[in-house]
Amino acid sequence: MNAGVRSPTLHDVAREAGVSLATASRSLNGSARKVNDAYRERVQAAAARLGYTPNLSAQAVAKGSTMTVALVVGDISDPYFSSIAAGVIGAAEESGFIVTMAVTARDSERELALVRALRGQRPRVLILAGSRTSDEPSQQALVAELTAFESTGGRVVVISQHELPFDTVLLDNYGGARRLAAELVGLGYRRFAVISGVPSLLTSRDRVLGFLDGLAEHDLTVPADRIVHTEFTRDGGFAGAVELLEHGIDDVELVFAVNDVMAVGAMSALREAGRIPGESIAVAGFDDIPTVRDITPALTTVQIPLIDVGRHAVELALAPRTAGGTEIPVETTVVIRESTPARK
Amino acid sequence: MNAGVRSPTLHDVAREAGVSLATASRSLNGSARKVNDAYRERVQAAAARLGYTPNLSAQAVAKGSTMTVALVVGDISDPYFSSIAAGVIGAAEESGFIVTMAVTARDSERELALVRALRGQRPRVLILAGSRTSDEPSQQALVAELTAFESTGGRVVVISQHELPFDTVLLDNYGGARRLAAELVGLGYRRFAVISGVPSLLTSRDRVLGFLDGLAEHDLTVPADRIVHTEFTRDGGFAGAVELLEHGIDDVELVFAVNDVMAVGAMSALREAGRIPGESIAVAGFDDIPTVRDITPALTTVQIPLIDVGRHAVELALAPRTAGGTEIPVETTVVIRESTPARK
DNA sequence: CTGTTAGCGCTTTCAA
DNA sequence: TTGAAAGCGCTAACAG
Numbered sequence: 001m002n003a004g005v006r007s008p009t010l011h012d013v014a015r016e017a018g019v020s021l022a023t024a025s026r027s028l029n030g031s032a033r034k035v036n037d038a039y040r041e042r043v044q045a046a047a048a049r050l051g052y053t054p055n056l057s058a059q060a061v062a063k064g065s066t067m068t069v070a071l072v073v074g075d076i077s078d079p080y081f082s083s084i085a086a087g088v089i090g091a092a093e094e095s096g097f098i099v100t101m102a103v104t105a106r107d108s109e110r111e112l113a114l115v116r117a118l119r120g121q122r123p124r125v126l127i128l129a130g131s132r133t134s135d136e137p138s139q140q141a142l143v144a145e146l147t148a149f150e151s152t153g154g155r156v157v158v159i160s161q162h163e164l165p166f167d168t169v170l171l172d173n174y175g176g177a178r179r180l181a182a183e184l185v186g187l188g189y190r191r192f193a194v195i196s197g198v199p200s201l202l203t204s205r206d207r208v209l210g211f212l213d214g215l216a217e218h219d220l221t222v223p224a225d226r227i228v229h230t231e232f233t234r235d236g237g238f239a240g241a242v243e244l245l246e247h248g249i250d251d252v253e254l255v256f257a258v259n260d261v262m263a264v265g266a267m268s269a270l271r272e273a274g275r276i277p278g279e280s281i282a283v284a285g286f287d288d289i290p291t292v293r294d295i296t297p298a299l300t301t302v303q304i305p306l307i308d309v310g311r312h313a314v315e316l317a318l319a320p321r322t323a324g325g326t327e328i329p330v331e332t333t334v335v336i337r338e339s340t341p342a343r344k
Numbered sequence: 345m346n347a348g349v350r351s352p353t354l355h356d357v358a359r360e361a362g363v364s365l366a367t368a369s370r371s372l373n374g375s376a377r378k379v380n381d382a383y384r385e386r387v388q389a390a391a392a393r394l395g396y397t398p399n400l401s402a403q404a405v406a407k408g409s410t411m412t413v414a415l416v417v418g419d420i421s422d423p424y425f426s427s428i429a430a431g432v433i434g435a436a437e438e439s440g441f442i443v444t445m446a447v448t449a450r451d452s453e454r455e456l457a458l459v460r461a462l463r464g465q466r467p468r469v470l471i472l473a474g475s476r477t478s479d480e481p482s483q484q485a486l487v488a489e490l491t492a493f494e495s496t497g498g499r500v501v502v503i504s505q506h507e508l509p510f511d512t513v514l515l516d517n518y519g520g521a522r523r524l525a526a527e528l529v530g531l532g533y534r535r536f537a538v539i540s541g542v543p544s545l546l547t548s549r550d551r552v553l554g555f556l557d558g559l560a561e562h563d564l565t566v567p568a569d570r571i572v573h574t575e576f577t578r579d580g581g582f583a584g585a586v587e588l589l590e591h592g593i594d595d596v597e598l599v600f601a602v603n604d605v606m607a608v609g610a611m612s613a614l615r616e617a618g619r620i621p622g623e624s625i626a627v628a629g630f631d632d633i634p635t636v637r638d639i640t641p642a643l644t645t646v647q648i649p650l651i652d653v654g655r656h657a658v659e660l661a662l663a664p665r666t667a668g669g670t671e672i673p674v675e676t677t678v679v680i681r682e683s684t685p686a687r688k
Numbered sequence: 689c690t691g692t693t694a695g696c697g698c699t700t701t702c703a704a
Numbered sequence: 705t706t707g708a709a710a711g712c713g714c715t716a717a718c719a720g
Contacts, residue, residue: 005495005496005497006408006496006497007463007466007496051492053460053461053463053464054464055405055464055466056401056464056465056466057400057401057402057404057405057410057465057466058401058405060401061399061401061402061405064350066401068444075430076420076426076429076430076433077423077426077427077429077430077634077651079421079423079426082420082421082423082426082429083421085420085421085426085445086419086420086421086447089420089445089446089447090447093446093447098444098446098461098465099444099445099446100412100442100443100444100445101429101433101443101444101445102433102437102442102443103430103433103434103437116397117397119351119397120397120398120399120400121400121401121442122351122399122400122401148395151349152349152350152351153349153350234634234638264635264638265638267638268637268638271640290421290578291608291635291639293612294578294608294609294611294612294639295635295638295639295640296615296639296640296641307421
């Protein structure tokens with residue numbers, strides 16, 4: 001009931017079983033069958049009797065390596081990240097890895113500090129799921145830190161864009177947005193507004209670029225005052241829509257928000273202003289987080305197989321190291337739903 | 345670029361700075377200022393030059409304790425858990441703790457195995473966020489495992505109900521559901537259906553009980569065939585609604601799903617069957633996960649401050665141990681939204 | 689205040 | 705095969 005009893009150690013088990021430390025170690029963890037069955041059983045029985053659990057930290061220092069995957073996300077309560085995390089955790093556990101998690105709160109200073117701290121865990125793998133930003137001076141420090149980590153045997157996997165010189169799970173943000181634009185034009189839409197994240201956010205930038213290029217193919221453009229920059233969150237989406245409404249968007253037919261949570265926030269703002277999503281105005285998002293098929297109207301979006309993205313990240317990390325850094329491209333597919341009905 | 349270089353050790357730093365191992369240790373980590381400033385600076389400079397990061401595993405074995413919090417959740421991609429996780433991670437990081445995470449997939453066998461494995465990390469704190477089940481034989485083994493963990497100095501915190509003899513963050517599932525029922529009756533509802541989880545799930549059971557008791561106060565009941573048992577997920581909610589529809593629920597005025605993701609799934613099923621949530625049928629949920637204020641109609645639910653729940657769990661774990669196990673009760677508050685308009 | 693020296697729990701040579 | 709013993713990187717007495 002009260003503390004004070006220490007956890008049984010391998011030493012205890014060995015004594016209980018009447019064998020040496022080495023034999024105990026080999027019976028419980030050592031790979032190949034190099035231990036007499038009789039001994040092995042004695043040891044296992046003793047371990048069970050004592051409730052022995054190997055001290056992972058001790059194993060880590062003795063072996064010089066851990067079985068942990070460190071995952072860095074922007075915000076775990078965001079469905080985008082939590083879905084990726086689910087994939088990472090699932091795949092990691094299947095391979096016997098433990099996953100530790102840290103949250104950057106979308107702050108790149110903080111991300112750098114976290115990576116530095118996480119290095120202390122000597123994880124075998126470090127996965128960065130937060131989206132990259134451009135022009136940050138801290139990016140350079142981050143690369144240095146990650147490179148140092150790799151040079152000591154760690155594996156780095158970045159999810160999203162291939163800005164950093166590491167293995168990456170590449171999301172086709174640009175292409176997905178471009179195809180989305182094409183499909184929307186095909187549905188009859190001509191006048192658009194865009195709710196974007198801050199320009200330095202690469203994911204956001206790529207999606208906006210792809211969308212605009214997709215429109216440009218059909219000789220359509222979006223006036224600069226119809227592209228607002230805001231936070232990459234639900235509230236950002238809401239605020240972005242409010243800003244657009246203030247600019248006056250009576251003739252806008254469709255609002256593209258660069259991710260689903262923003263789109264959902266935007267829908268609420270539009271609705272509050274009397275514009276009915278899916279009826280008097282269309283809305284599209286990006287990601288296909290689980291809930292958007294259940295909202296009304298169901299949201300048109302670009303699907304990313306988020307769980308798979310997480311799984312791929314660990315597969316990549318556990319695969320043999322390659323020369324220039326491998327990349328696994330992940331397809332994005334346009335999903336048209338009721339929020340963008342065909343016009344006319 | 346290639347592996348092979350080992351991480352710099354404290355030893356390297358000490359040599360580089362021309363001081364002893366102990367001095368290096370004290371300069372970098374040791375608590376009180378017991379080191380000459382000149383030395384301290386030399387050491388810190390050397391550490392920076394070498395890119396030294398203390399090996400947490402080594403520290404753990406030397407100190408005999410770690411700075412990690414292990415969090416066990418049912419499914420991290422479920423907003424209920426991911427919000428709690430956000431709170432846990434936030435609070436843990438503020439106290440300098442690392443959090444490791446494991447997922448039970450709502451399987452109590454698996455939960456037991458995970459707890460056993462997690463013990464190997466020798467975390468200071470083990471937080472169980474998955475909801476408890478009754479009558480499972482594995483519960484007993486779980487208690488044994490957790491008790492053993494506590495007896496070796498660890499802290500256990502359970503989130504949800506006080507079934508287990510450990511510190512707990514107590515969610516008022518019963519009371520919240522009861523108050524919800526009262527409010528709904530106040531709004532004019534009289535005929536209900538309930539989509540519940542499996543009966544052994546304590547959270548589900550408490551919510552159903554509270555709801556029924558709340559109705560009973562007004563001499564209302566729910567016929568047994570209007571209470572369906574299904575999975576505690578979005579798809580479960582969908583399936584539950586389908587089942588209700590098959591039973592025929594033309595006269596049902598309101599469907600109470602025992603959690604929000606189920607309610608959201610149920611809404612989709614109802615809508616597909618031609619019943620419009622918020623118009624031809626009302627729906628209520630429980631949890632108040634972030635998205636439900638943005639769905640249409642916005643969902644009436646019982647709010648749990650999920651982030652705070654996570655924070656409380658670590659506060660509890662980091663507070664001095666008490667005799668019988670402390671519990672922090674968390675209030676739940678009814679939030680009436682458009683999915684349950686006043687009748688007539 | 690600094691350095692020396694045992695450990696911490698475990699793995700892994702190296703002999704036996 | 706098994707056991708003794710030397711580490712792994714770090715902390716914490718214990719002397720100086």
